[in-house]
Amino acid sequence: MRLSNEKDGGIISEKIEKLQQVDRWLPGIKVIQRIDPEENLYLCHRGRERYRLSPAFFKHLPTADFRKLIFDAKDPHTCLIGTFGEKGEERSLYIRYSANDSPSEAELISVELIEKNAMGSPSLRVLQILPSNLLGWVPAKTARIVNEMVFSADHRKKYQLLTRRNREVLTLMVRGLSAEEIGQQLYISVNTVNTHKRKVREILEIKSNYELLQYGMAFDLV
Structure with a gap:
């Protein structure tokens, strides 16, 4: 097993050395981690500048700090x-995306598992973090996903104030059911349905059907 570990270590060192040689010509931020045991191995110069980490400090960065600072x-x-x-x-x-940025500004992050060890399991995790303007080239569907993420993050606290029954009514509202149809599905009276609908709109501060649909898309109610 020691020989296998030495071989794996040599392969890792070789990959890092090659990456260092072309580091400044590659876009984005590159990170290499050992998977088992978990260990930070490499952070490119752009990453060191962005996160203000020296190679030594990055190597000993605790997992919680890595997730908070670089990727979670x-x-x-x-x-x-x-x-x-x-x-x-x-x-x-x-x-x-950053909550402080425009919703159209985001980063694409690739996480790849490579280099199987002697046990047949991947030994390295490679992260590439690429900034991008989604409005420029990412397909409209992906841009909508980002907008839904933004809406979900901004309105989650309000959504969590809804009771279970409020959410059931909201789901059927989003799907376009009338008060009568909602009552039939939930086995409650039309008056009770209307009470829940009014409460939902008050809590979520919904003023239009478009905002209603936004909640449906962002919280997977459709």
């Missing part, structure tokens, strides 16, 4: 677009 797949401002490739060699693509 579970961050509410981050959306998984899709995962591609075979198991053990997956590449996942994310969109991340």
